[in-house]
Amino acid sequence: MTHAASMNEVPSGPELPGNPGTYADPESSGEPGRQRILARETTSSRAGAAVVAAILVIAVCGYALLETAVRAVGQPPWLIDPQTAADQVTALPAGVPPVLLGTVGAILLAAGVGFVLAAILPGRRARHILADPRAAVVVDDEVIASALARRARLAANVTQEQVMVVVSRREVQVNVRPTSGVPLSTGDLQAAVEAELRDMAPEPMPAVRVNMASSGVIGA
Amino acid sequence: MSVATERQLAGHNRINTQALTSVARAAAAEALGVPAQDVRADWNDEDGLLALSLVTPIAIPSLTSVLRDPSRVASFGGPIQDRTVAAKAQILRRVTELSGAQLSRVDIRISGATITDGGRVR
Numbered sequence: 001m002t003h004a005a006s007m008n009e010v011p012s013g014p015e016l017p018g019n020p021g022t023y024a025d026p027e028s029s030g031e032p033g034r035q036r037i038l039a040r041e042t043t044s045s046r047a048g049a050a051v052v053a054a055i056l057v058i059a060v061c062g063y064a065l066l067e068t069a070v071r072a073v074g075q076p077p078w079l080i081d082p083q084t085a086a087d088q089v090t091a092l093p094a095g096v097p098p099v100l101l102g103t104v105g106a107i108l109l110a111a112g113v114g115f116v117l118a119a120i121l122p123g124r125r126a127r128h129i130l131a132d133p134r135a136a137v138v139v140d141d142e143v144i145a146s147a148l149a150r151r152a153r154l155a156a157n158v159t160q161e162q163v164m165v166v167v168s169r170r171e172v173q174v175n176v177r178p179t180s181g182v183p184l185s186t187g188d189l190q191a192a193v194e195a196e197l198r199d200m201a202p203e204p205m206p207a208v209r210v211n212m213a214s215s216g217v218i219g220a
Numbered sequence: 221m222s223v224a225t226e227r228q229l230a231g232h233n234r235i236n237t238q239a240l241t242s243v244a245r246a247a248a249a250e251a252l253g254v255p256a257q258d259v260r261a262d263w264n265d266e267d268g269l270l271a272l273s274l275v276t277p278i279a280i281p282s283l284t285s286v287l288r289d290p291s292r293v294a295s296f297g298g299p300i301q302d303r304t305v306a307a308k309a310q311i312l313r314r315v316t317e318l319s320g321a322q323l324s325r326v327d328i329r330i331s332g333a334t335i336t337d338g339g340r341v342r
Contacts, residue, residue, distance in 0.1 A: 159234065180265045180270045181268075181270035181319070182322070183322065214267055214268060215267065215268065216270075218240075219235065219263070220236075
């Protein structure tokens, strides 16, 4: 897999997207500011889920307020009277078709699980940090994979199609299909890829695993 | 004093299947005394090594000349079976040396005989 993917270089300038005024110069241009930017770039944002949750809560509260106000004034209820609604909820299995009840329950459960997972999972993006004295450098995993694939291809002397590299947070998987009649040494390949990875020094440093296919490619 | 570091040049040399096949056909033709265009060669992969299968005729002396002079058989290299077995090793060595690829096996199927009288005997 040798995609050319974009490389994001984030300057450690004073500006931060969204609220430029909040972070003052000395804080955001120094080390703490850079750490914050790197953390923002390597984890995915929860803003979308938070906005959806807030809108749902606001809608429910707004409707409850409306119905309560309508009853306090003594007008007929808009959709349902709060007292009747509460009675229906306590007597719940009765009065609603079971299929509808099940469907609504399932939808609520799925939404709840989605929100909980979005809240507690680390939400890491497929990126690594490169150490740099001047700038905060974030690299997509595809870019690292592409560089390692090129190095592995040179070390093994095979064509592009015979090498596939998958980079995850903690592991680099190098899948190689050798050319028939030209046996390859897994150790040499591993050493070459590890040397390249050491030069690159991504953070966190993944471990290298080389998978050699048992069958080769004829005439490649 | 600078240390001369060995530079790794980018690039990849490949020997494609067609070239390998031509080499195998030529080697088989040489070993069995037939023209290269009569040899059919096919490559397979065997656990990362190359397996060659050949379908080829073999050059034999005509029966009348053998009748006249029974030593003709020996001068061609003995019975067809023995010559095929010997040819296997010869083809394997020759192809390995020319292409640089490691062969694991050579299968030969004799599909016919071409009669060569008075030809050069190997």
